[in-house]
Amino acid sequence: MVERDCPPAPGGALPSEGATRRRLISVAATLLVLPVIPRLAQAATILAVRTWPADEYTRVTLELDSELKAEHFTLENPHRLVVDIEGLTLSPALNDLVSKVRPDDPYIQSLRVAQNRPNVVRMVFDLKQAVAPQVFTLKPVADYQYRLVLDLYPKIAQDPLVAILNKQSGPDVDDPLARILEDIQRNPVTRQDAPEPPLARGQQPAPALPTPPKPSAPSTAGRKRRMLTIALDPGHGGEDPGAIGNSGLREKDVVLRIARRLKSLIDSQPDMRAYLTRDDDYFVPLHVRVQKARRVRADLFISIHADAWIKPSANGSSVFALSQRGASSAQARWMADKENAADLIGGVNLGSHDRQVAKVLLDLSTTAQINDSLKVGSAFLDEIKKINRLHKNSVEQAGFAVLKAPDIPSILVETAFISNPQEEALLRSTSHQEKLAQAMMTGIQRYFTANPPLARIADAAG
Numbered sequence: 001m002v003e004r005d006c007p008p009a010p011g012g013a014l015p016s017e018g019a020t021r022r023r024l025i026s027v028a029a030t031l032l033v034l035p036v037i038p039r040l041a042q043a044a045t046i047l048a049v050r051t052w053p054a055d056e057y058t059r060v061t062l063e064l065d066s067e068l069k070a071e072h073f074t075l076e077n078p079h080r081l082v083v084d085i086e087g088l089t090l091s092p093a094l095n096d097l098v099s100k101v102r103p104d105d106p107y108i109q110s111l112r113v114a115q116n117r118p119n120v121v122r123m124v125f126d127l128k129q130a131v132a133p134q135v136f137t138l139k140p141v142a143d144y145q146y147r148l149v150l151d152l153y154p155k156i157a158q159d160p161l162v163a164i165l166n167k168q169s170g171p172d173v174d175d176p177l178a179r180i181l182e183d184i185q186r187n188p189v190t191r192q193d194a195p196e197p198p199l200a201r202g203q204q205p206a207p208a209l210p211t212p213p214k215p216s217a218p219s220t221a222g223r224k225r226r227m228l229t230i231a232l233d234p235g236h237g238g239e240d241p242g243a244i245g246n247s248g249l250r251e252k253d254v255v256l257r258i259a260r261r262l263k264s265l266i267d268s269q270p271d272m273r274a275y276l277t278r279d280d281d282y283f284v285p286l287h288v289r290v291q292k293a294r295r296v297r298a299d300l301f302i303s304i305h306a307d308a309w310i311k312p313s314a315n316g317s318s319v320f321a322l323s324q325r326g327a328s329s330a331q332a333r334w335m336a337d338k339e340n341a342a343d344l345i346g347g348v349n350l351g352s353h354d355r356q357v358a359k360v361l362l363d364l365s366t367t368a369q370i371n372d373s374l375k376v377g378s379a380f381l382d383e384i385k386k387i388n389r390l391h392k393n394s395v396e397q398a399g400f401a402v403l404k405a406p407d408i409p410s411i412l413v414e415t416a417f418i419s420n421p422q423e424e425a426l427l428r429s430t431s432h433q434e435k436l437a438q439a440m441m442t443g444i445q446r447y448f449t450a451n452p453p454l455a456r457i458a459d460a461a462g
């Protein structure tokens, strides 16, 4: 895709430097001018076609020079999705889409494209399974022109917890995920990690009574600490590349690599398991990342990013927590706006999700969550400073949408500046990726050692 050396201009929060302001204004001006250019009444031109196949859903994107109307319906026996696009004639680019369907696409078997009527192109997707499609359009943003997006979701959505358990099923008998599933299945109401009832003030803990020896079941009763779930959130993905370095390194790729390394370190701990909010190159809306972490009842949420700034000299790692209001610096606010723009760039069908749920998630942020997040963030900074200089010595705070789970300590790590050539080279190297993962692993352990996890209200309530 087109290289971008400047993140999209966020609304209202321009940094103070003159050069930056000029650059941002010129980007904004370009975006404003485009729709004003008079268009001839002719068929739209397809600029690009892309597919993003993933287990979770497959996205097909048509990028066009004007907005188009599309209608769709599904057929059964065999499963097909038919999309009629008005104002379009067949073109080599559209035929190109047929060759972009990958054999391992979980949803699309094959694709046929034909001129159905004058001015209407019909696309027929032969499917591998029944889908619940979402078809929507996106207006120009960042490097993109008008987009027609077809998201093919499975008709029966996979539970994320079941999904990670399925992936882990295998000969490994000591698999922590299998154990968790076992626990849940064996005792769905009273989790064995349910808390002791709190002692009343002045009450002494009851003396341990001698109990008759029980036959030792292969249970998890002897474990000192409950299984901790760490949600790892590699930023961006799919349509949204994130920031792009000078040599072409894409944020979405490098953060996924780092997250996978950290996942394997976490999974090798006896009492921890990691869950990735995305484990491939596809876009996940910000609120969905939060929902996924809550769905697996994560004890910690770590969003992994790589920073970008207009000046290539900017460098160093940063860690962010949510701010209750405002931001700890103008740059922090600007960063948050930049990362929050992911939904615009990656493309979210705003009509499709439960706005109420999203609003609750966005509105709620408890002081406790932020305090815990600041502690995690400090532990991370202490470790990361051993392998890279810090951009700021303390945890910064800003309104990142992805940090707004009200009940999960959540931090966002900007691992380095991908816009800085030296740091881009570091990010590209596998040894530095591993060092970053190790530093974050140690940070996680330090946090949980200093702040032993409490059983949660949800656990107590069953």
Ligand SMILES: [Zn+2]
Residues within 6 Å of the ligand: 235, 236, 242, 243, 251, 305, 306, 339
């Ligand atoms: Zn990012």
